[in-house]
Amino acid sequence: MSKNKRVNIKKIVLEHIKNNSKEYVLVTLIFIIGIFLGVMFINNTQESQITEISTYMNTFIEKVDNIENLQSMILIKTSLIENLILALILWFFGTTVIGIPVVFGIILYRGFCLGYTISTIIVIMGFQKGILFVFSTLLLQNLIFIPAIIAIAVSGFKLYKSIVKDRKKENIKIEVLRHTIFSIVMLLLLCISAIIEILISTNLLKKFIKYF
Numbered sequence: 001m002s003k004n005k006r007v008n009i010k011k012i013v014l015e016h017i018k019n020n021s022k023e024y025v026l027v028t029l030i031f032i033i034g035i036f037l038g039v040m041f042i043n044n045t046q047e048s049q050i051t052e053i054s055t056y057m058n059t060f061i062e063k064v065d066n067i068e069n070l071q072s073m074i075l076i077k078t079s080l081i082e083n084l085i086l087a088l089i090l091w092f093f094g095t096t097v098i099g100i101p102v103v104f105g106i107i108l109y110r111g112f113c114l115g116y117t118i119s120t121i122i123v124i125m126g127f128q129k130g131i132l133f134v135f136s137t138l139l140l141q142n143l144i145f146i147p148a149i150i151a152i153a154v155s156g157f158k159l160y161k162s163i164v165k166d167r168k169k170e171n172i173k174i175e176v177l178r179h180t181i182f183s184i185v186m187l188l189l190l191c192i193s194a195i196i197e198i199l200i201s202t203n204l205l206k207k208f209i210k211y212f
Contacts, residue, residue: 023154030104031150034111041112042119054124072198079194083145087152087190091183094156095176097163103153110149114142136204141197148189155182 017024090106093099118138122130155178162175 020154020158023157024150027104027107027150027153027157030107031111031146034108034113035115036111037108038112038115038117039119042116042123072202075202076195076198079197080191083190083194084187086149087183087187090149090152090156091180094152094159094179094183097160100157100160103156107149107153110146114138114146133205136207137201140201140204141193144189144196145193148186148193152183152186155179155186 086106090103093102093106118130118134121133124130125133159175159179163172166172
C-alpha cells in the first residue's frame, strides 16, 4: 500500500470518528462499563468456581501446545463463523429502531466477557504470568475486534438517530445502505481478527507456554 493511500485511509477514519465522536464516546463507555462489571463479578466468584476455571485453563494450555495445522484451519473456520454471526446480529438489530438496546447490550456483554476473562487469568496465574498470558492470547486480535464491533454499533446508532429525525423512505434506504456497506467493511476486519487469533496468538502462546 502506497504512502498516499495510507494517509487517505487514516484521514477518512479520523474524519469518521470526529463526525461521530459523541456516538463513539457513548458506545465505548458502555463497553468499559461491561469490562468493569466483569472485573467486579470475578471478585464475587466462589473459590470452588475459581478452581474449576483454573483446571479448564490448564487443560486449554495443554491442548494449545498440541494443536496441529489441520486443527488450526478448523479453529479459524469456527472463529470466522462466530464473528460473522456477531456482525450479522449487530447489523440486523442496528437497522431496527427497537433493536438498538440489543446492540448496546451486546457491546456491554462483550466488555463484561473481556473484563471477566482478564481478571480471571490474573487471579489464577498471578499478575506477571497473567499479563503475559493476556498479551500473548488476547491483545492482538482485540486491537482489531473491539474497534470493529464498536464501529458497527455506532453505525447502527447513527442509523437509528437518522430514522428518528427523518422518516422519509428514500433517505432511510440510503442510510440503511450506508450502514450495510460499513458493516461489511467491519466484518472484514473481524475476519482478520479471527485469523490473527488462531494463527498468530496461538503460536505466541506456544512460545510462552513454558512460562505458564
